[in-house]
Every structure is written in structure tokens, then in C-alpha cells.
Amino acid sequence: MRFRSVLVSALLTLGACASAPKPEPVDVDVTVSPAADGSWTADYRFGKSAPAWAFARSAVTAADKTPWRAQAWTVETPGVSLKRIGRYDVLSADGAPLTGVRIRFKPFTEELEKDYRPTLQFSDGGQAHYTNQFEVVPLANAAAAESLPVDVDSEIIPTRSRLTFDAPGRRALYNGAVLDGRVVTGAGSGGYAYFGDAKAIETGSLAGIVDPGIPSWLRDELDDYLPKLLAQHTQRLGAPAAGRPMVFAAWGGAAQPGVSLNGGVLGGLMQMDLRGQRVLNPDKPVKNLARWFLGHETAHFWLAQTLRVETGADNWMMEGGADILAVRALGVLAPDYDPTRRLQGEVDDCLGLVGPNESLAGVLERGEPQAQYGCGAVLLLAAEAGLRKREPEADAYTFWRRLIDANRADGVVTADEWLEAFGQATGDAELTAETRRFVTEGVADPTAFVATLFARTGVAHSLGADGKIKLGAN
Numbered sequence: 319m320r321f322r323s324v325l326v327s328a329l330l331t332l333g334a335c336a337s338a339p340k341p342e343p344v345d346v347d348v349t350v351s352p353a354a355d356g357s358w359t360a361d362y363r364f365g366k367s368a369p370a371w372a373f374a375r376s377a378v379t380a381a382d383k384t385p386w387r388a389q390a391w392t393v394e395t396p397g398v399s400l401k402r403i404g405r406y407d408v409l410s411a412d413g414a415p416l417t418g419v420r421i422r423f424k425p426f427t428e429e430l431e432k433d434y435r436p437t438l439q440f441s442d443g444g445q446a447h448y449t450n451q452f453e454v455v456p457l458a459n460a461a462a463a464e465s466l467p468v469d470v471d472s473e474i475i476p477t478r479s480r481l482t483f484d485a486p487g488r489r490a491l492y493n494g495a496v497l498d499g500r501v502v503t504g505a506g507s508g509g510y511a512y513f514g515d516a517k518a519i520e521t522g523s524l525a526g527i528v529d530p531g532i533p534s535w536l537r538d539e540l541d542d543y544l545p546k547l548l549a550q551h552t553q554r555l556g557a558p559a560a561g562r563p564m565v566f567a568a569w570g571g572a573a574q575p576g577v578s579l580n581g582g583v584l585g586g587l588m589q590m591d592l593r594g595q596r597v598l599n600p601d602k603p604v605k606n607l608a609r610w611f612l613g614h615e616t617a618h619f620w621l622a623q624t625l626r627v628e629t630g631a632d633n634w635m636m637e638g639g640a641d642i643l644a645v646r647a648l649g650v651l652a653p654d655y656d657p658t659r660r661l662q663g664e665v666d667d668c669l670g671l672v673g674p675n676e677s678l679a680g681v682l683e684r685g686e687p688q689a690q691y692g693c694g695a696v697l698l699l700a701a702e703a704g705l706r707k708r709e710p711e712a713d714a715y716t717f718w719r720r721l722i723d724a725n726r727a728d729g730v731v732t733a734d735e736w737l738e739a740f741g742q743a744t745g746d747a748e749l750t751a752e753t754r755r756f757v758t759e760g761v762a763d764p765t766a767f768v769a770t771l772f773a774r775t776g777v778a779h780s781l782g783a784d785g786k787i788k789l790g791a792n
């Protein structure tokens with residue numbers, strides 16, 4: 319075990335100071351505190367008058383696609399309700415402007431559909447809460463939630479917020495700093511605030527909290543494979559914008575069968591929840607899955623953090639990119655890894671979820687986020703194969719390195735820029751125009767489109783008797 323404990327350097331003291339400046343006025347002031355029974359309270363004070371507030375993060379559960387707050391949050395303020403309206407959880411009081419609302423909640427630790435887990439539960443009792451679960455945006459009335467865009471946040475509806483975790487006597491870790499139970503940030507800050515007793519760990523390539531209960535082989539992967547992976551990504555993509563990553567790895571136990579690896583990357587922090595019976599006795603596929611998962615999540619330090627997209631509709635570049643980079647990293651670090659099944663899954667996901675004349679850009683609005691992974695991966699496979707025709711050493715890393723270098727200054731990559739790079743990689747203007755159509759408006763026959771895409775760029779495949787595309791070795 320090469321992890322060692324460390325004194326996190328930025329030690330911040332937030333003592334009571336008589337001459338402290340008065341806090342700035344904000345539209346929403348939230349204080350989150352632990353209660354004696356394991357529940358927590360969230361006290362909202364509204365500085366801006368509105369009859370309804372929508373929770374910006376209102377995903378449904380991965381398991382049964384139901385809104386999660388209804389299962390874990392209770393409004394204690396009389397006359398105020400928390401209702402599901404459209405795609406959002408909404409606080410309102412029959413049209414009267416809200417001034418203050420108290421909510422009691424049980425930290426929700428289950429997986430959400432394409433959103434960060436609200437709370438990471440560590441097996442020693444520690445918890446890390448996702449700040450943005452508390453983010454709200456004002457509405458003219460509750461019904462206005464029906465017409466909110468799919469990924470609204472306080473940038474789209476300007477809202478100033480302050481989020482204070484107030485847990486006296488508990489040790490907190492936020493943004494690389496150890497704090498004395500009090501964390502002050504914005505509700506839209508996109509971080510996890512950890513409360514618990516686990517020691518922070520540190521290696522040259524990462525710092526973080528790894529659940530003391532995590533199976534030892536998985537701890538070894540975090541110890542051994544993760545640094546190699548970060549080195550590989552860095553060597554091929556350049557330095558990540560966020561600097562040395564932080565990791566929160568929670569072990570959710572072996573109660574459920576199979577294996578569940580779930581996580582995400584936020585502002586230099588990779589958070590993950592690992593669970594399942596098969597994790598206790600890992601075979602090779604489970605080990606490869608863990609390595610692929612780490613490869614995908616760490617790729618987001620570049621694809622999402624060094625370069626970001628302007629809208630959720632463009633996320634196919636990031637998710638498909640992270641999927642393929644994870645495969646290519648395994649190809650280097652575990653040369654006996656066979657990616658065929660994984661890549662076939664991408665093709666099947668893409669063609670199973672994008673129908674005739676349905677655009678890739680529209681899959682999020684249509685409620686098929688998984689298509690962003692599959693189709694993003696399919697398009698990148700083609701770009702990579704096209705590039706390789708002229709540059710035999712090139713791969714998906716090469717493609718993305720060029721996009722990162724060209725866009726590092728503004729930190730944004732658009733679908734136009736990606737398609738332009740695709741045009742350069744393939745040297746095929748007609749195919750690029752058809753690919754643009756697939757992204758922006760949809761094509762009449764997606765399977766025929768992907769078959770053409772693979773044939774023209776040189777992705778090894780065949781057409782099965784069932785008319786489905788079957789990948790060869792890529």
C-alpha cells in the first residue's frame with residue numbers, strides 16, 4: 319500500500335470573528351445541518367421574491383426512473399409543497415411568494431440517471447454531499463417548470479446563492495481543504511463536501527478519501543492503475559486544466575448481486591461509488607470493467623474540464639470520447655484487453671436509440687442520454703480510423719489532442735469544431751456533411767449511415783444476416 323496519510327496543506331480556520339464583514343446578500347441562502355437521527359435539514363432563505371423555485375438538479379433514479387426527492391425529502395414548513403412538475407422538483411405555496419422553507423432529508427445515496435449521486439455514503443459512516451442537489455432557480459409560477467429547458471441551472475436563470483454546511487464538531491473536506499465542520503460555497507458550485515473521519519490520502523498523482531471498507535484489490539487499482547492511467551492520459555493529451563485530481567471513492571457494500579461502478583468528475587474531483595457481490599471476488603472482466611470505468615472517468619479531467627461543451631446536447635463528444643479513450647488506455651496498459659465487446663455495445667446503443675430522422679443532438683431532449691455515449695463513440699471510432707489511414711500511429715488520443723490544443727485557450731469545444739476536425743481526419747467532405755446531418759437533424763437510415771461511415775473510414779465491420787452491423791477487431 320503506497321497510500322500514506324497527509325496533512326492537507328490548505329488549512330482554513332473559520333472562527334467567530336467579531337469584525338467579520340457582513341455576508342453579501344444573495345437570492346438564495348441555504349444552510350444544511352445534520353440532525354441527531356441521521357437525517358439532515360436544509361433551511362432555505364429567499365432574498366428574491368418568487369412564488370416557486372425549481373431544483374436545478376431533478377434527475378430520476380437509475381433503478382426505477384422515479385424522482386428521488388419525493389423518497390427522501392420532507393418539507394416541514396406549513397403550506398409549502400414539493401411537487402414534481404414536468405422534469406423538475408418544485409417548491410411552491412399556492413402562489414404566495416416563498417420567504418423561508420425548511421426541509422428535512424435523509425441523504426439519498428442511490429444512483430441517479432445521468433446525474434451525480436446526491437450523497438456518497440462511506441462504509442465507516444462518512445458522507446460526501448453533492449452541493450448542486452440544493453441549487454434552485456426562481457419561477458414566475460409553479461407551472462413554468464413545464465417549459466424549463468432540460469438542463470437548467472443558475473447560469474441560465476441568473477441566481478446568486480450561498481450554501482453553508484454547518485456541522486459543528488465534524489471534520490469536513492472540501493476543495494482540497496480540511497475544515498472544522500463548516501463549508502461555505504455556492505449551491506451551484508459543483509463539488510462534494512465530505513464529512514467524516516477517514517484520513518485523506520495522497521500520492522504524487524492524486525489526493526482523496528478512499529473508503530476504508532473498499533475491497534483490497536480495488537484499493538490496489540486506485541493505488542497502482544490510476545496513477546498509470548493519469549500518466550497515460552497526460553502524456554497523450556497534455557496537462558489537465560484542474561491540476562492534481564482529488565478522488566472520493568465510496569464502497570457501497572456487497573448486498574446487491576453483480577457489480578456497480580458509478581461516478582463522475584467535477585472540478586478536479588473524481589467521485590465514485592463502487593458496490594456489488596462480484597466485486598468481492600473479481601474475475602478478469604470485473605477487473606477490466608473497473609479499469610475501463612477509471613479510464614472513462616479520468617478522461618473527463620480533459621473532456622469536460624479542460625475542454626467543456628456549451629450545451630448538454632453536445633455531450634456526445636465528451637461521453638463518446640471518454641468511452642473510447644478508456645478503451646485505448648486499456649490497450650496500452652493492459653495489452654491483452656479485447657475491446658470488441660465494449661465497442662460493439664457502443665454501436666448497438668447508438669443504433670438502438672437513434673431512429674430515422676432523429677438527431678444525435680436531440681437525444682438528451684428525447685430522454686435517451688445513453689445514445690450520447692454510443693453514438694459519440696461510433697463517430698470517434700470513424701474519425702480515428704480515418705486519421706489512421708494517413709497517420710498509422712494515430713488514435714483517438716491524437717484526434718482529441720489536436721482539439722484540446724486548438725481550443726485550450728477558450729476552454730470550449732463546439733460540435734462545429736469537432737466536425738471540422740473530423741473532416742480533417744477523414745479528408746472526406748461528403749462523409750463529414752452526412753455526419754453533420756446525423757448530428758444536427760438526423761438521417762433517414764441510421765444503420766446505413768453508420769455502415770457507410772465505417773466503410774469509408776476503415777472501421778473493421780461486417781453486416782450480419784439480421785441487417786445489423788457487427789464490428790471486427792478495432
Ligand SMILES: [Zn+2]
Pocket residue numbers: 614615618636637640
Ligand atoms: Zn462520462
